[in-house]
Amino acid sequence: MLVVTRTPWTPDHIARVEEPRLPRQSRGGYVIEDVQRQLDRIAGLMRTGRPVPPISTAAFRRARFSEGYAPAAVHALLAHVAGWQREMDEQAREQADEVEQAAEAAPAADERKLNWTRQQQVWVREMLFARRTGGRAYAVDEVDDFLDRVLLAMAKGEPLPDVQTALFYSPRFGRGGYDAIAVDHFLDQLTRLRPAL
Template identity: 50%
Template sequence: MASLPWPADQIATVRSVVFPTERGGYVRDDVERQLDRIALSMERGAQLPDVVGTAIRRVPLASGLAVDSVDGFLRQVYLWQSDLLDRVEPEPVAAVSDDGSVRATRLRWTPAQQDWVRDSRFATRTGKRAYVEHEVDDFLDKVLVAMARGDDLPDIETVLFYPPRRTGRGYDALQVDAFLDQLARLRPLSEQADRSGF
């Protein structure tokens, strides 16, 4: 993988970001540990670690870092990486498939595809026909990370979301399922010559 030319101002932003606090927010030490991992990767010119797949604990009864602010900032950092990867074209590693054809192992997800995932919105409802919001959001973050890295998407067929607690609200399950059906049919640019993509 070619070295990524991370701009100094982006690294400085990661090193100096300050988040508001809220009751039930993220544990400060967990967030700072993740930001340190991100900044070290940027300083080395490497791709970002998969912090989306790493749990950040929440403080149930005390003040912690505001969840929406932290999540939004992490998404922005991964958008920076996606933009860098679009500009820096590493030499693809070739793989030979069973039929003898050669294809690049790094997939090319288009900016439009990534925007479609990033901009997805779902209505909310209560009851068993809803999914816990943060579980859906976490999965979509993993999808965006995979797209930014040029990887295959996480397994859509086996992903499992739970309904919210009895009085809680969540994303409308039918809308989420319909979105996942469309996502499962999405194809990267490198496969669009043979199969229709987004």
């Protein structure tokens, strides 16, 4: 899994690039403008939290007849920048690994099955409701379907269906159904049912 993060350059990193303490030499050094242009580019990347790619000194011209930055000092500064970038890349990789490990571990925790006992399953399976007609009854097939979903969840070791969202309609005119008060009482008991540890 790829985690894209900003490179956390500190004000100290940026200051050391923007205000370099580079000694100068009278001849043979790197042209100051060339080095400064590259350092400005590096500082811009740092200020926006972007990574700094490896910097080559091959493009720096030598100042033959004028003052320039001492090459050894420029190389040392760029080596420091490269070292800082390596450290931050390593930290980012470690953080990405931690995130990936946490993501892999999370499903494992969710995969733990709940332990619904045989006694609990028998209680649901053998539940009998009194029959009645009229508005105080629930349609038999709807209640039975819900009980089937409860039993299936128990068999798979999953959480039970949400009782709060269970909706049962009255039976069709002229047909009997399950006593609504008895079913509601059963649902209240079901909400308090917990899996065995």
